[in-house]
Amino acid sequence: MTNPAAGTPAESTPTTTRIALLGAGNVGAEVARILLEERDELTERIGAVPELVGIAVRDLDSPRTVELPRELFTTDADALIDSADVVIELTGGLEPARTRILRALNAGKPVISGNKALLARHGAELHAAAEAAGTSISYEAAVAGAIPIVRPMLDSLSGDRVNRVLGIMNGTTNYILDQMDTTGASFDDALAEAQRLGFAEADPTADVEGHDAASKVAILGGIAFHSSYTIDDVYCRGITGVTAEDVEAAREAGYVIKLLGVAERVADDGDPGQPSGVNLRVVPTMLPRKHPLAGVHGAFNAVFVEAENAGELMFYGPGAGGAPTASAVMGDLVAALRRSVAGGPGVGPSFHADLPATSVDGVRTSFSLTLLCPDRTGVLSAISTVFAEHGVSISTMQQRDLPADDQYPGQRLAELRIVTHQARNADLVNTVEAIRGLDVVLDLRGLIRVENPS
Amino acid sequence: MTNPAAGTPAESTPTTTRIALLGAGNVGAEVARILLEERDELTERIGAVPELVGIAVRDLDSPRTVELPRELFTTDADALIDSADVVIELTGGLEPARTRILRALNAGKPVISGNKALLARHGAELHAAAEAAGTSISYEAAVAGAIPIVRPMLDSLSGDRVNRVLGIMNGTTNYILDQMDTTGASFDDALAEAQRLGFAEADPTADVEGHDAASKVAILGGIAFHSSYTIDDVYCRGITGVTAEDVEAAREAGYVIKLLGVAERVADDGDPGQPSGVNLRVVPTMLPRKHPLAGVHGAFNAVFVEAENAGELMFYGPGAGGAPTASAVMGDLVAALRRSVAGGPGVGPSFHADLPATSVDGVRTSFSLTLLCPDRTGVLSAISTVFAEHGVSISTMQQRDLPADDQYPGQRLAELRIVTHQARNADLVNTVEAIRGLDVVLDLRGLIRVENPS
Structure with a gap:
């Protein structure tokens, strides 16, 4: 690859890729900083010069976390998008982010976004637009910040x-x-x-x-x-x-x-x-x-x-964090540009399986719960019977005696901590409701799901 | 995408990609199993039918960890490579793996390999061959088994x-x-x-x-x-x-x-x-x-x-393990085939930085070491002086008295555990050699590097 900074002779000058950045918040400002500071290194990696041509913001005078050249800022996002080869969207929110991303994708321009709210609402529409135009939308930054997971x-x-x-x-x-x-x-x-x-x-x-x-x-x-x-x-x-x-x-x-x-x-x-x-x-x-x-x-x-x-x-x-999330954005950007320099479109996710989202009712899980009960015979039996009637079996039960409590005068009190075996969520919920209705249960607290009970 | 298994009407039948597998050990056998068992699902993901056309082995009669159709096996690896669109190399060792991979790459065929010994010896040659032929070599399985890290x-x-x-x-x-x-x-x-x-x-x-x-x-x-x-x-x-x-x-x-x-x-x-x-x-x-x-x-x-x-x-x-490592191979395979169906070549790693491998001498690290010494005045001072002379400072030093030892009759013994601050590895090594030569050091044990000392 060519490195213009090092003045390598005899190789052709790499082409330039025009990058539009929408948004200059925490993450956007860091992305701009990296693009400006690491331009030579990124040129080597991409095989083309990544040129930040503008940053679209709502207010030119808002304070920024990073000092950036004033002349890069614009309030005309659409003109900026139209002038660029690739668009990075870091504004957040549904609109105008959605309309702007669609504008870029429809023009065949790869989009990098960190907009989780938008993707969790209109992801299917954005993927369809990218596929129809033979381009890509990438969003590593939208899930778990810097962690490469997407x-x-x-x-x-x-x-x-x-x-x-x-x-x-x-x-x-x-x-x-x-x-x-x-x-x-x-x-x-x-x-x-x-x-x-x-x-x-x-x-x-x-x-x-x-x-x-x-x-x-x-x-x-x-x-x-x-x-x-x-x-x-x-x-x-x-x-x-x-x-x-x-x-x-x-x-x-x-x-x-x-x-x-x-x-x-x-x-x-x-x-x-x-x-x-x-x-x-x-x-x-x-x-x-x-x-x-x-x-x-x-x-x-x-x-x-x-x-x-x-x-x-x-x-x-x-x-989270400006620089870590910017790292994820930059990874998507470099990967998209390297593919585009190499001549191929990006490959998007496949949604062919179309598995339905199911209700939590059918999920098999365990519950932990704590019961306040009078400390007398018959209590354990009453509670165990409710579990059995709902087909939920008990994994562990711990009982400890409690000191007297003015709220329950004249009663000896005990606390029962129960962890169930795995059962259908709906059965667990029904069990808990029935337990709550028992005379011998004074209070039910600390109801929480358990994964991988040991 | 088309799913022939589901009989989706009105879309064209996907093309077939011919896959050659070299090696049927632990990992190879699992890759073959997955290719055969998951063919319909993989077709959806790739956009083409992944057809395992043959498995090259040294001995047709070797026992396998997975039962596989006998007719897939061959001892003629070269003919199998020539008949395929993509080659998976899981034989290990330098030769004939290197020659076979080059044969595939030179013919423009993407190669997936899990051969760490070969890549750590001839990686540059293989990457150069892939780039020259406009194809790719991928090797997620060569580093840390199933973990996506490459x-x-x-x-x-x-x-x-x-x-x-x-x-x-x-x-x-x-x-x-x-x-x-x-x-x-x-x-x-x-x-x-x-x-x-x-x-x-x-x-x-x-x-x-x-x-x-x-x-x-x-x-x-x-x-x-x-x-x-x-x-x-x-x-x-x-x-x-x-x-x-x-x-x-x-x-x-x-x-x-x-x-x-x-x-x-x-x-x-x-x-x-x-x-x-x-x-x-x-x-x-x-x-x-x-x-x-x-x-x-x-x-x-x-x-x-x-x-x-x-x-x-x-x-x-x-x-490690057959199925986990096979998962890494399959990830490389599906990613390479999706790119090839989408019309673009793979993008290989870039080696432009060309940073030299440096000697361990200049690395800054810490050492932990344990000294056996006579328990008398002057010992600590002699040892500390050696550290100071070599410009190595001590982070923590713990002393404990030891019971008498027949090997050192008539001496009260103490054990010193020392952790240094970070220093150049060469200075640490010289310090340790000088310490070892002191009269007051009876034995030096437990010399080990420390990362991120707390």
Whole structure:
């Protein structure tokens, strides 16, 4: 390859590729910096000069995290797109991002995007537009920040059969749960600490309610199972209800609570209302301490993949941040440009399998729950009977006596911690409802799913 | 895409791609099984029918781990290659593998290989042949078995600057060291156990002496640093000298001993004999227990990557085994065929940077060592002086009194455990030699490198 900077003689000057950048936030500004600082090295890798021709922003005067040449900025995104060979979209939100990406794709220009909300809503439309125009849309940055997971799933696992994807895909919630686990903090205190350190936003809803992770599950689940999903296909529960007591009880039992994004193949279990397909969910989950995902601390992300032949794989790294996410954008960009220099179009994901998203009802899982009961004969028997009637068997039950409580005068109290064997989610939910209705159950707390019970 | 199995009407029948498989060992047999069993699904993913046209073996009557149709086998590898569109080489060894791969590449046929010894010796020649013929050679299976690391390094990190790669790239040695760590076993006992369980071969030399890992470091280091290396560029030390006492001492200090393959950028430190470049090495290394690689147990592999923008990434999974390694082969195959169906050639790695492999002398690292000394005044001072004279500073020093030893009659004995700060490897080696020569040092044991001292 030619290196103009080194003045290599006798080889032809490489062509120039014109790059349009939409958005100059945290990630966009880092992408611009890398394109400007690493131009010579990138030219070597791509075989063409990557020229950043402009950065479209809403407000020319907004402060930026990186100092960038003023003359690159424009408010006319459409003109910038029309003047470029490849478009990087890092604005976020549904519109005008969707319309602009379609404008580029329809003109046959490769697009790199980090827009998880858009991809989890209109991914199918964007892929169809790319395929129709013989170009590509890439979005490594949309899932788990810097961690290479979209590309390995598309290419490296393209000859295998994925059975399950388990991911810690949101750094804010992992930071909060890790703080609760290591310091015994309450959810509110851990959230406040995360906000103070910049790991959580002033309005943390999208993170703590699981919506951010749900977008990523929809995108990654689609790629893993060669099907197309939206965020509406994802059953989503956040971590606002996880208490310090839940975390403590999990620790005592050898577990840690993580907010897991899960996409898993669900087999036909003979229930006509429950087709085989893929269940997509985001739920606080107890994981055994020895599971590789249990060791993912702080704001780090990781994705654990169970495949038929490869077995168990894990991909670990920073799930957010300007420079790490920019690295993912740059990987997509260089890969797309190298392919385009080599003369071939990109190869998009295949969605031929079209597996339906299934209800969480049919998923086989385990529950952990804690019951407050009077300490007298007949209680255990009443509770066990309800489990048996619903076809749910108990894996472990621990009982401990509690001190007297003014709220329940004159009663000796006991706490029962129960972990069930795997059963259909719907059966577990019905069991829990029936248990809750028993006279001998004063309170039911700490209800949480368990993966891979040991 | 068309699915002939589903009888989709109105679309054209997909073309057929003729696949030649060389070798039917553990991995080859699994690849053949997957190609035959998953033909319909693979057709959907590729957009063409992957037809296994033959399997070249040395002996038609050798027993196989998977039952395969007899009529597929042939001993005429050349004729099989000539009849195919794509070639999978899983025979191992340098020849005839090299000549056969060149035959396929020179004819413009994509090659998938899992042959680490060949790639670590003749990789540059094979890449050049692929580029000259406008085709590709892929070898995800050659490094860390099922773990997607070659493809992510080539594509996902193509826009970043890798600073260091640390890998547990040999399952046999990781199993042995993990056994020594968790059970206190000696090297010999752990090796025997590994052999009994099939994790180590009858002749374990290539594994325990680090040669297998060294091949992988040469291959992965070349990709990470856009340069071309051979196994001769890798400084290699095995684990046969690691004792139960070393493992125990490391544990007491909060470390675990792993056989690490390392490829790291070495800056110009002003020493004219030591150019900036990349140091490649395989060495038993103490890692802090909290490092993500410290939690990689049994025969699992993992590769830890430190990149300028992405930060710290880890890729974890099974490093060997028939089906897992076959998954990596199949990923390369499907990716190559999808690109070829889409009309573009593969894009090979770039080796433009051409960074020299540097001697281990200039690498900055830390040493841990244990000294047996008489317990009297002046000893500490004599030892400290030697360190100071060589410009090596001491990070921690722990002394404990030892019981009397008949080997050293009439002396009170003490054991000193020293961990140094980071210093040039050459200075550390000279320091250790000088220490060894001191009168007051009766024995020097447990000399081992330390990464990321806490």
